[in-house]
Amino acid sequence: MEHAHLAARCRAWNADRAHQVAAGKARARAFTPAHQAAAGLASYAAFSARFRADHGSPPLNGDWVRRYVAPDQIRGPLGAALPAPLQAIIFAGWCAGIPYGIAYWFDDPDALDLRAVPVGSLFDPDVAAHQWVAREPGWAMCALCYLAAICPACLPAGADNAILCRLPQVVCAGHCQGVTPCMR
Numbered sequence: 001m002e003h004a005h006l007a008a009r010c011r012a013w014n015a016d017r018a019h020q021v022a023a024g025k026a027r028a029r030a031f032t033p034a035h036q037a038a039a040g041l042a043s044y045a046a047f048s049a050r051f052r053a054d055h056g057s058p059p060l061n062g063d064w065v066r067r068y069v070a071p072d073q074i075r076g077p078l079g080a081a082l083p084a085p086l087q088a089i090i091f092a093g094w095c096a097g098i099p100y101g102i103a104y105w106f107d108d109p110d111a112l113d114l115r116a117v118p119v120g121s122l123f124d125p126d127v128a129a130h131q132w133v134a135r136e137p138g139w140a141m142c143a144l145c146y147l148a149a150i151c152p153a154c155l156p157a158g159a160d161n162a163i164l165c166r167l168p169q170v171v172c173a174g175h176c177q178g179v180t181p182c183m184r
């Protein structure tokens with residue numbers, strides 16, 4: 001009886017162990033290609049998101065931007081440095097799924113006749129129609145289209161800056177005194 005009992009336990013043990021080994025091998029077979037594919041996609045996503053941010057190109061996927069890009073990795077045309085508040089606004093727009101490159105934020109008005117005016121255009125005659133929300137001092141972002149604007153009283157040098165001179169000007173609450181458009 002005792003011997004039979006022991007033999008049964010051994011059989012059960014070995015059967016269970018063999019089953020686990022087989023299961024482990026099956027898992028390894030099933031997981032390795034899937035895992036490699038996932039790792040490949042993640043590294044492609046990280047590369048694509050960072051490369052595009054570095055060139056100011058439209059992101060392929062807002063989720064990739066959120067995961068793999070830091071705001072200070074976003075650069076302007078030909079790798080030009082951008083002000084940190086503008087990087088933060090562009091980052092917020094990309095994460096929210098705005099499918100445009102940095103030209104969306106400071107398109108060249110002289111080039112506008114060559115293409116359609118961008119959605120939520122900076123050059124919309126009615127700048128006040130945007131919902132300008134104050135961000136860093138002197139900076140505003142439209143809560144709807146994520147365009148950026150600066151307060152000319154906070155950033156008086158903006159008119160002489162190659163990047164800032166392309167942004168619309170919206171007076172901040174501190175400098176507002178009845179002037180429109182005004183940041184909220």
Ligand SMILES: [Zn+2]
Pocket residue numbers: 120129130131142143144145146147
């Ligand atoms: Zn807007």
Ligand SMILES: [Zn+2]
Pocket residue numbers: 138151152153154155171172173174175
């Ligand atoms: Zn101001």
